[in-house]
Amino acid sequence: FHGAMTGFDVNVCAAKWKELKVGEHGDIAVEEFLDACDSIISILDAMGSGLGMVKSDMTGNVGHIRRNAAKFGPGVTLQAMVKKDIEDKVEGKDGSTALSLLWLKRALHFLDQLIVHLLKNAGMEVADAGRAAYADTLTHHHNFAVRQIFKVAITAVPYRKDFMAKIAGSEEQAMPALAGISPSFSNAVLAIHFFLLAAAVEK
Numbered sequence: 001f002h003g004a005m006t007g008f009d010v011n012v013c014a015a016k017w018k019e020l021k022v023g024e025h026g027d028i029a030v031e032e033f034l035d036a037c038d039s040i041i042s043i044l045d046a047m048g049s050g051l052g053m054v055k056s057d058m059t060g061n062v063g064h065i066r067r068n069a070a071k072f073g074p075g076v077t078l079q080a081m082v083k084k085d086i087e088d089k090v091e092g093k094d095g096s097t098a099l100s101l102l103w104l105k106r107a108l109h110f111l112d113q114l115i116v117h118l119l120k121n122a123g124m125e126v127a128d129a130g131r132a133a134y135a136d137t138l139t140h141h142h143n144f145a146v147r148q149i150f151k152v153a154i155t156a157v158p159y160r161k162d163f164m165a166k167i168a169g170s171e172e173q174a175m176p177a178l179a180g181i182s183p184s185f186s187n188a189v190l191a192i193h194f195f196l197l198a199a200a201v202e203k
Helices: 010-019 030-069 078-087 097-120 126-136 144-156 160-168 171-198
Strands: none
Touching (some): 010 030, 010 171, 030 078, 030 160, 097 126, 160 171
């Protein structure tokens, strides 16, 4: 189902995350990963303008990684690009793949947990799922000012019923559709998290 009022296509999104291969050592091809990211980022369109700052940040980081990937050959992995940043001692520099992937991974983890909360808690409002996901993921990476901005922004998201209608027509259709995204999405985010921890990019 393609959301009538958004650019989010829940079935395309589920397919892209299912097709994304995580190698034996956690390797992930950049091009396929960024395509999958584009598909999940558009779910924020169904949440109104409240989480526009999250979308803007994620889109910016996807752009940095895509530009950096153009310097490598086809089939390059996220891991190879981050390792090159570390070799060149630019992993903490704005626009580097390492720093962009770090913040992109944190935001993806937020979306992953938001979906998990909605799936686990029938009737939980999107704002409450967002608050719970934020507490689980991004809050300890943000300063007080950003946390306050999020606190206000999350109040602008739609009610659960309206959100589900936007992405899949109804709650009955949306729940299995979201469940189709969740396992593959969670697996990829976790693989990136462990790689960034091992590389000491994530602390």
